[in-house]
Amino acid sequence: MAKTFRLKIISPTGVFYDGDVERIVVRGTEGEFAILPDHIPFTTTLALGTFNILFGDGTKKYGTLLGGIATIGSKESIILTDAAEWPEDIDIERAKEAKERALQHLKDSKFDAARAEIALQRAIIRIGAKERK
Amino acid sequence: MAENVQDIKRRIKSVNSTKQITHAMELVASAKLKKSRGLAEQRYPYFEAMILSMGNIVERTGKSKNALMNQREVKKTAYIIITGDKGLAGGYNGNICKRVESHLKNKDNTVLYTIGSRGRDHFKNRDYKIQAEYLGISENPNFFTAKSITAGIMDAYLKEEFDEVYLVYTRFISTLVQHPYLMKLLPLDAEGLKPKKKIEDVEEKKSLTGMIYEPDPEALLEYLIPNYVANTLYGAMIESAASEQGARRTAMESATENANEMIDDLTLKLNRVRQAAITQEISEIVSGADALS
Numbered sequence: 001m002a003k004t005f006r007l008k009i010i011s012p013t014g015v016f017y018d019g020d021v022e023r024i025v026v027r028g029t030e031g032e033f034a035i036l037p038d039h040i041p042f043t044t045t046l047a048l049g050t051f052n053i054l055f056g057d058g059t060k061k062y063g064t065l066l067g068g069i070a071t072i073g074s075k076e077s078i079i080l081t082d083a084a085e086w087p088e089d090i091d092i093e094r095a096k097e098a099k100e101r102a103l104q105h106l107k108d109s110k111f112d113a114a115r116a117e118i119a120l121q122r123a124i125i126r127i128g129a130k131e132r133k
Numbered sequence: 134m135a136e137n138v139q140d141i142k143r144r145i146k147s148v149n150s151t152k153q154i155t156h157a158m159e160l161v162a163s164a165k166l167k168k169s170r171g172l173a174e175q176r177y178p179y180f181e182a183m184i185l186s187m188g189n190i191v192e193r194t195g196k197s198k199n200a201l202m203n204q205r206e207v208k209k210t211a212y213i214i215i216t217g218d219k220g221l222a223g224g225y226n227g228n229i230c231k232r233v234e235s236h237l238k239n240k241d242n243t244v245l246y247t248i249g250s251r252g253r254d255h256f257k258n259r260d261y262k263i264q265a266e267y268l269g270i271s272e273n274p275n276f277f278t279a280k281s282i283t284a285g286i287m288d289a290y291l292k293e294e295f296d297e298v299y300l301v302y303t304r305f306i307s308t309l310v311q312h313p314y315l316m317k318l319l320p321l322d323a324e325g326l327k328p329k330k331k332i333e334d335v336e337e338k339k340s341l342t343g344m345i346y347e348p349d350p351e352a353l354l355e356y357l358i359p360n361y362v363a364n365t366l367y368g369a370m371i372e373s374a375a376s377e378q379g380a381r382r383t384a385m386e387s388a389t390e391n392a393n394e395m396i397d398d399l400t401l402k403l404n405r406v407r408q409a410a411i412t413q414e415i416s417e418i419v420s421g422a423d424a425l426s
Contacts, residue, residue, distance in 0.1 A: 010182055012276040012364060014175035030347055043186065044347040045356050069356055071186050073341075078182050082360075 004056040005037040006076040009065075009084050016084040023054040026065060026079070035070070035077055042072045046081065048121050050129050063087060064129045066122055090130045099123035138410070141403040145396055152392035158221070159385035162378045165272070166308065169375035172274065173305075176371060180364055187357050188328040189341055194350045200291055201358050202321045209295040211244045211264070211286065212237070213318065213366065215302040215373040216252035217271050223384035225303065225311070225377050226251040232313035233301050244295055246286060248370065264289075271377065274370035280363040287359060290319050302369040303376035309383060311376035318362060 004020040025034045027049030046068040053061045068081030102120035105111040214233055216226045230252060237243055244264040247253040249271040256263060265285065270278050286298060298319040304312045346353055 008178075008182075010179045012176060012179050012367060015178050028347070041341070041344040042347065043190075043344055043353060045353060067356075069186065069353060071182075078186075080179060080182055080186070080360075 002056055002058075003037045005035075005039075007035075007053075007079070008076060009051075009079045009081060011081050011084050016081070017053075020056060021053050022056050024077075025052040026070060027051075028070070035072055039072045039077070041074065043069065045069050046079070048118070048125055050125065051084075061086070062129065062132075064090070064125050066125070085126070085129075087129050087132070090126050092127065092130050095123045095126040095130070099127065138403065138407055141399055141406060145399045145403065148392050148395050148399065152389055152396070155385045155388040155392060159382055159389060162382035162385060166375055166378035166382060169274075169371055169378060170305075173368070173371045173375060176276075176364070176368055180368060183357060183361060183364065184326065185328065187354070187361060188326045189344070190346070190350045190353055190357070191323050191326050192328065193344070193346075194354075198351065199321075199354050199358060201287065201319055201362070202323050204320050205293075205296050207296045209242045209244065210237075211246065211289070211295040211298045213246045213282075213286070213298065213300045214248065214252045214256070215271065215300075215369055216247070216249035216255075217373075217377040218250045218269060220251065221384060222377050222381035225380035226255070228313045229301055229303060230255045232315055236299070236301075236315055246282070248282075248373075271370070272374055274367060274374055276363070276367050279367035279370060280360075283359065283363040283366050287319070287362060300366065300369055302373045303380075305372045305375040305379060308379050311379055318365060321358065321361070 002022045004022050007017065007019065007021045007024060008015065009017040023034055023036050025032060027047045029045045029047045032049075033044075046065060048066050049064070050062055051065045055061070063084060063086045065079070065081050066083040068079055070077065070079045098119060102116045102123060105116035106113060106120065212233055214229060216229050220226065226249075233256075240261060244262050245256055246265050246267075247256065247263055248267045250266075250268050253263060253266045253268070265282075267278070267282060289295065290298060297317065299315055300318045301313065301315045304314040306312060
């Protein structure tokens with residue numbers, strides 16, 4: 001079996017994932033990067049995007065990771081995120097509605113454009129993750 | 134005879150139905166309390182990990198330039214006050230209002246953010262300036278609500294609408310004990326964030342001193358601090374929700390107890406009155422029979 005490291009993904013509403021993985025690819029604000037075992041100590045901010053985990057037994061799993069911060073330490077790597085989801089937990093109808101709403105808010109100057117932009121990005125990532133099969 | 138049997142019976146019935154209500158409320162509060170405690174447990178890992186990485190960054194960078202950490206002269210103060218939307222929870226809402234009033238120095242230099250209608254009503258009646266009110270969220274704390282509330286507050290703080298922010302909520306100590314608690318939310322106390330525990334493990338120490346921050350520590354703090362503030366409020370909301378249910382449970386438990394006592398007293402009285410009536414009837418019959426013989 002391949003060498004693994006301990007990964008924790010924690011969101012404000014609870015521990016999303018806690019276990020050993022061989023590799024995880026996440027989207028940082030500086031670009032996509034992979035974390036492998038024995039990575040140098042490193043802390044960075046994450047963008048809105050998807051993540052991809054390769055487990056020790058060769059199976060893969062992906063999900064969404066909506067912003068956050070990754071701390072890679074000697075013993076374990078911790079990802080603190082605003083929200084994380086597996087594709088099966090994504091409510092596609094809600095995401096589509098959110099997308100429509102965000103698009104409308106963007107056109108209307110009454111609403112905060114920056115917030116609508118983020119909401120739109122979230123919705124697009126969620127829909128993308130759900131439809132990728 | 135001061136009261137007749139019928140009156141006492143009616144009172145017993147009415148006390149009994151009140152008892153059923155208070156008892157039901159007690160059970161509901163227990164169930165909700167359990168839910169709130171579950172939320173608190175789920176929040177804990179994130180908060181712990183966040184405090185730890187913030188502490189490490191602050192320790193590395195020393196004094197941060199982040200505006201939310203810098204002290205400035207205090208001209209105006211804001212309070213975030215967390216109370217419930219409903220009463221019948223013993224001293225829960227009153228204690229919070231009292232705590233705020235004892236700390237508050239100048240009514241004119243104060244703005245309030247109230248969560249829960251009880252606190253809002255209390256301060257509105259006393260002509261305080263209420264900047265924003267949030268209703269219907271006390272019972273079901275939600276991280277995203279907390280985040281949007283704190284986003285507004287941090288904006289106002291950065292625009293220097295006020296120079297410090299206090300958070301007033303009820304600490305949940307146990308099911309029976311809850312204390313009103315006041316903490317300073319902004320500006321953040323950088324010293325207080327530094328890790329208290331010295332790291333002994335050599336490997337871990339090396340990984341901390343060699344830690345690479347990307348893009349740079351300030352940018353990380355910029356992400357972490359708003360989240361820290363939001364999460365602190367979220368935690369306070371959860372604890373307040375738990376405290377409210379705890380206080381309500383205790384209040385309803387003693388109400389049920391009192392109702393039981395009252396029913397016992399009334400039943401005793403009822404029996405006495407009935408007995409007195411019977412005794413009187415017998416003595417009337419006996420004296421009637423005596424008169425006939």
